[in-house]
Amino acid sequence: MTSPEISPPPAAGTGRPAAGTAQPVTGTTRPATTGGGTATGTALALLVSVVVASVATLAAVQAGDESARTAIAWGAGAAGAVLCAAVTVAAHARLTNRSLRAALAAGNARAAEREAADNHFADATVPTVVERLRNGGSAETALAEAPPVASEAQRRVLVTLAREVHKGENMRAAAMSACANAAGRVQALATSMAADLREMEHRHADEDVLADLLQLDHRNAQMGRIADSIAVLTGARSGRxxxxxxxxxxxxxxxxxxxxxxxxxxxxxxxxxxxxxxxxxxxxxxxxxxxxxxxxxxxxxxxxxxxxxxxxxxxxxxxxxxxxxxxxxxxxxxxxxxxxxxxDLTALSGTxxxxxxxxxxxxxxxxxxxxxxxxxxxxxxxxxxxxxxxxEARHEERAPAPPPAAGPAPSSPRAPLGAAPGTPPPAAERTRPAADHSRPDTGPPRQAEPVGTAQHDAQGHEQAESGGYATAAPPPQQFGESGLPKRRRGQTLAAVARASATPSRTADSPHGSRSGADGRADDDRAADGRAPAASPKKRPSGARFGDFRRAVQGAGDPEETGQTPLPSASSPTRSSSLSEDDTE
Amino acid sequence: MTRPGRDEDPDRLYTVTGGRSRSTTGAETFDLVTLVVSESAPVRGMQSEHAAILRICRFPTAVVELAADLGLPVSVVRILLGDLLAQGKITARHPRRAQTADALPDPDILKQVLVGLRNI
CATH class of the missing domain: 3.30.565.10 (Histidine kinase-like ATPase, C-terminal domain)
Structure with a gap:
């Protein structure tokens, strides 16, 4: 009567909140079953307790005295109702407890799962993406190659991260290449300045000027080294x-x-x-x-x-x-x-x-x-x-000149000027300026000399080029496997032809001796023309001097080589008068 | 003239001279036509320019010619020669000293010799 009215509300009232609180934690399907289970169980417990209580109440009323029946009925009814309520509450609480525990366990499992996914995201996914970006991939490539992420939020984080890292990487690369570029320019400047300074050092004989030039040269070399360092650190090519x-x-x-x-x-x-x-x-x-x-x-x-x-x-x-x-x-x-x-350069301090x-x-x-x-x-x-x-040092540079100048293997190509003997590379560039420079130097007597000098000239240059210094032997001529004259690197074909022609010419005795004498007279003249006015144009005339001597030695008797320069250098006035006579 | 970075040697002139720009012996010892003769053979471990000078100067060689052979400025060669002279490895012959006016034959005699040679 009253008890059925009283008891259901608690069942429904407690059952629904329980299901309601479980809902956010658990999914969408399980709460219904657990909530339903709880409600059904509670209802069942209520039903059973109501039946038992009512049976007991009826039995007590029947067994009771007529006069006390109303009181018994009330008392038993009340006790039954209380009992019903208690049983129902207990049953409901127990069932709720069980379902909540299950939900909690499920929640814990899911939380662990998610934590694992987060760890993977932090420890594997993000580093992979970042490394890919550092290695020069674009943001899109890196994201495409990244392992799949667990959630939308992670994906968004990853996208933002990739973009930012990519931008930073771009900026770093741009800064590096700007530095490398600037360093390269400074390197190029320093190198060309070194070449210029070298040329000036050859041109200026004054010791004070030379001292200044050497100091500048030194400063320039230090500057070049710093530029080289920057180039190395920024990953550019080395300068020279x-x-x-x-x-x-x-x-x-x-x-x-x-x-x-x-x-x-x-x-x-x-x-x-x-x-x-x-x-x-x-x-x-x-x-x-x-x-x-x-x-x-x-x-x-x-x-x-x-x-x-x-x-x-x-x-x-x-x-x-x-x-x-x-x-x-x-x-x-x-x-x-x-x-x-x-x-990276972050670990470097400036000094x-x-x-x-x-x-x-x-x-x-x-x-x-x-x-x-x-x-x-x-x-x-x-x-x-x-x-x-x-x-080993390059063979052909050392081999031909053991007697007088094996050492100059390093030093012979040092001369940067076109006129210098032994400058290895471009032959066209070399022979022509050499002739051009030397012509005006030696002055008028030079023009009077017709062919012989030119030939000597050529021969002298020849020897200088092939690295044969003041050897008495004919200029070392290289022959290829086919037996034909071999062109040395940077030598013109005409020069080779001349070189191969010279031995036969010098072997021819009257002609050879004549040319030798001619060369010597010319030698005198060269010394004569240069000695007073040597200071301004030292370098080309020096080169010429050496060439003549070599030419003379190559053509003439090896015994004379020692004596040859003596008359040339000894008396300018004498030799000039001699040559005057010679020409008449 | 400049082909930067190629076919040049890396050592600079100030390292060749050890930072000196003027010779200790002075320019009067070695002028351009001073003849230099080496007195000893190059030894191992010597600076390569010194060794080269000693080799070239087995026969008397003028300073300017040395400079041309070595491809170095005359001032630098003078410094190097000064070193060698100080060590007694070379001697310098001064052509002017040999040609004091009275030691030289008369120009007329020379002329006659020349004419005689032509007539042979």
Whole structure:
């Protein structure tokens, strides 16, 4: 009667909120079943308890006295109702509890799942995308190649991230290439300025001017090194390339010429090896940086010693200073700086670029660099140049001239001017200016000389070109496998033809001797014309002088070679009077 | 003239001279036509220019000719020669000293010799 009216509301009232609270946590299908289950269970418990209570109440009413029946009915009814309510509440609570626990477990499982997905996103997906971007991929490529993400939010995060990183990467690359470009221009300027300075050094004989030029040259070389360093750090090509192997002495001097305190560097090298042209610039730059470090971190009065040692695995160059002793930690840090794999410039401080440059260059050319305490009290750096980069100095440069000038193999191509003998490359460029320069030099007597001089000229140049110095032997003529004269690199065909013609001409005795005498007289004249007015145009006339002497020696008797210059240089007035007579 | 970066040697002149720009012996010791004779053979470990000078100067060679052979400016060659002279590895002969006026034969005699030679 009353109890059915009372009890259902709590069942429905408690059942629905329970389902309602479970809803956000659980999904959409399970709450209905659990909520339904709870409600059904509660209703069942209510039904059973109502039936039991009513049966018990009826039984109690029937068994009770007539007079007490109303009271019993009320009491039993009330007790039944209370019982029903209690049972229902208990049952409902129990069922709710069970369903909530299940929902909680499911929620926990899903939370763990999501956490795993987040971890994957953070640890795998994002780094993959970022690395792809760092390696130069565009944002779209990187996103397309990224593993699938778990949620929309993650996708959005990834897109934003990719765009930003890509933008940053672009900016970095633009800054790097701007730096590299600027460094390249400075390098080019420094290189051409070095060539200009070299030419000026040849042109100006005044010692004061030369001193200034040398100082400028030195400054320029240091500037070039800094530009080279920037180029190396920004990943640009190195500035200069050498087309030929560079002998060790030149490597060391080239390196030491690029640092401020080069006068404190002492070279101890008897090595005759050369470094392959493609690596020479890098090796020089690396050594320059190490020498610079050594000179900077040692007292200004101490010397920096450089030793060269040939070992089985290549050549070891040691740069030792007498400066600060680097501690264990400092040595390790230096090696770390050299070995540093990361290519970014953030780890560099402005003043410590040297070791990073050394590291880059060492990796590029496969050099190994190690640090150790030095016997001189400071630090020693060992650089090993691998055998692949080591060659002997170029054979043909040394071979033809062993008696008088094997050494000039490095020095003979040094002359930058077109008129200088031994300048290797463009023959057309060389022979023509040589003739042009020399003509006005030697002045009027020159014009009086018809053919013989020109031939001597050619011969002299020939010998100079082929590297044969004052040898008595005829100019070394190379023959190919076919037996035909072989054209040397940078030589014109006409020059080869002349060279092959000369031996026969000189062998022809009267003609040969005549030309020899002719050449000598001409020699006199050259000395005569030049000696008083030598200072302004020293260089071309010097070259001419050498050419004539060589021509004379090549044609004449080897015994005379020693005496030849004597009369030429001895008395200008005499020889001029002689030649005057000769022409009449 | 300039073909930057090619076919030139990397060492600069100031490294060749060790930073000196004037010779210690002075320009009067070596003028352009001073004859230089080497007194010893080059030894290993010597600066390559010094060795080259010693090789070239086995026969008396004028300073200007040395400069042409080495491809170096005369001033630089003078400095190098000054080093070698200080070490006693070369001697310098001054042509002017040999040609004091009375030591030279008379121009007339020379002329006669020349005429005689022509007549042969």
């Amino acid at each position: 390339r050498w087309a030929k192997p560079i002998v060790m002495e030149s490597i060391l001097r080239g390196a030491m010429g690029r640092i401020g305190g080069y006068q404190r560097v002492r070279l101890h090298s008897t090595s005759e090896v050369a470094v392959a042209g493609h690596a020479a610039e890098g090796v020089m730059h690396l050594l320059a940086e190490l020498m610079d470090n050594a000179a900077n971190f040692s007292p200004p009065t101490s010397e920096v010693h450089v030793y060269v040692e040939e070992v089985a695995a290549g050549v070891v160059i040691t740069v030792e200073d007498g400066g600060l002793v680097m501690g264990e930690v400092a040595l390790r840090r230096a090696e770390q700086a050299v070995l540093g794999e990361h290519g 410590r670029l040297g070791l990073a440059v050394v590291g880059r260059l060492a990796r590029k050319h496969g050099l190994s660099v190690s640090f150790r305490p030095s016997a001189h009290g400071g630090t020693g750096v060992l650089v090993r140049i691998p055998r692949e980069l080591i060659t």
